[in-house]
Amino acid sequence: VVTISDPVGVPKLLAEGFSWPEGPSLDKEGNLYVCDSGGNFITKITPFGEKTVAVEVGTPSCCSMFDRDGNFYLANFISHKVLKSDLKTTAAKLLSDRTTDGETLRGPNDMAWDQSGRLYFTDPSGSSDRPIGNVCYIDLDGKTKKFTTGFCYPNGLAFSKDYKSLFIAATNEKVIWRFDVKEDGTAGSKHFFYNMGEDLADGMKVDAEGHLWIACFTANALWRISPEGKLVDKIKMPGEKANSTNICFGGPDMRTAYLTQVDGGNGKVWTMRMPVAGMPQIPEAWIKSK
Numbered sequence: 001v002v003t004i005s006d007p008v009g010v011p012k013l014l015a016e017g018f019s020w021p022e023g024p025s026l027d028k029e030g031n032l033y034v035c036d037s038g039g040n041f042i043t044k045i046t047p048f049g050e051k052t053v054a055v056e057v058g059t060p061s062c063c064s065m066f067d068r069d070g071n072f073y074l075a076n077f078i079s080h081k082v083l084k085s086d087l088k089t090t091a092a093k094l095l096s097d098r099t100t101d102g103e104t105l106r107g108p109n110d111m112a113w114d115q116s117g118r119l120y121f122t123d124p125s126g127s128s129d130r131p132i133g134n135v136c137y138i139d140l141d142g143k144t145k146k147f148t149t150g151f152c153y154p155n156g157l158a159f160s161k162d163y164k165s166l167f168i169a170a171t172n173e174k175v176i177w178r179f180d181v182k183e184d185g186t187a188g189s190k191h192f193f194y195n196m197g198e199d200l201a202d203g204m205k206v207d208a209e210g211h212l213w214i215a216c217f218t219a220n221a222l223w224r225i226s227p228e229g230k231l232v233d234k235i236k237m238p239g240e241k242a243n244s245t246n247i248c249f250g251g252p253d254m255r256t257a258y259l260t261q262v263d264g265g266n267g268k269v270w271t272m273r274m275p276v277a278g279m280p281q282i283p284e285a286w287i288k289s290k
Contacts, residue, residue, distance in 0.1 A: 002251065009272065009273070010272065011237055011238055011270040012271050013269075014258070014268075015043075016267065018034065018266075018267030018269070019037070020262050020267055021245065021261065022034070022035045022037050022062050022245050022260055023062050023063030024260055025281060026066075027066060027070070027087075030250065031044055031046055032269065033045075034260060035064055037061075039060060040056065040060060041054075041056050042057065042074070054072075055074070055092060057092060058079075059076055062075050062108070063109060065281060066281070067117070067282065068282050068287045074092065075109055075110065077107035078107070079097075080097060080105045082094075082108050082111075082119070082121060082138065099136060101146070106123045106124065108121045108122070109121065109122045110156050111157075112159055112166075113281065113282060113286065114163055114283065116185070116286060116289075117140060118138065119137060120136070120147060121135070121136055121137070122134075122156070123136050124153040124155065133150075133151035133152055134147075135147045135149075135157065139185060145185075147166070147186070148187045152173065153170065154168055154169070155169040156168075156201060156203040159181075159206065160178075160206060161209075161210040163181065163283065165181060167212055169202065171202070177191065177193055178193040193229050194212075198218070199218045200218045201215075202246060203260075205279065206278070207249070207278050211225060212225040215260075216244060217244060220242050221234050221237055222235040222244065233275070241264060242268075243263075245262055248281060249277065254277035255273060255277045256273060257271065257272045259272065
């Protein structure tokens with residue numbers, strides 16, 4: 001169990017035995033939910049590391065997310081769907097499988113809420129010669145709309161602290177882009193934000209100071225990028241041949257990070273005290289608007 005007195009930046013093993021852990025999210029009781037891209041179920045992990053199966057999905061998912069009412073969402077890349085589940089019944093129902101122009105989703109990967117309750121998600125596909133990956137959002141009317149397109153592999157995404165920008169990891173391009181977000185949820189201008197060099201960006205989250213934390217897959221580390229697009233911190237994760245996949249913030253003071261990691265067939269979940277609090281996965285403005 002991570003405590004307030006734990007040293008900052010020192011990872012502690014919470015759970016292991018995963019194939020390809022991804023997309024962590026937390027419920028109100030502090031239990032962690034982890035997707036396993038090598039399995040067909042979602043694992044619930046208590047703060048003490050006890051594992052149980054939370055949802056049997058049937059096909060692998062890449063990301064999980066709660067809404068303000070406690071409903072559970074999954075980006076299911078194999079079935080090309082976004083699913084919504086009630087954890088009490090564990091039944092998952094279809095939320096989206098195509099955009100308003102009739103295009104079937106390609107493989108939903110990562111998700112993020114805006115302040116109004118729109119659910120944004122990356123939908124990668126294609127190649128460098130055929131960049132047809134999209135970033136989409138499920139609007140307040142329930143319709144799935146394209147936010148932007150033309151990516152080979154859009155992966156992690158995260159809203160800025162003020163929710164006026166959306167960061168998108170173009171993994172194969174090795175670039176982080178920043179898009180202005182208009183009040184109606186549509187995309188504004190596109191801006192270059194950060195060059196990953198030879199490394200690949202996976203999941204991302206923003207902290208309370210507006211910095212972007214990137215789970216760097218190839219470097220097996222967390223990188224902290226300033227709002228101005230400058231690398232200001234790196235935290236190396238354990239494992240010589242492991243790969244970091246995603247991150248979320250939690251704990252009473254939002255200064256505990258939960259990190260998923262691929263490690264040679266024995267994927268792990270780590271916890272770690274952070275130097276700064278993270279932004280909540282469910283925007284406070286959306287909760288207060290009820």
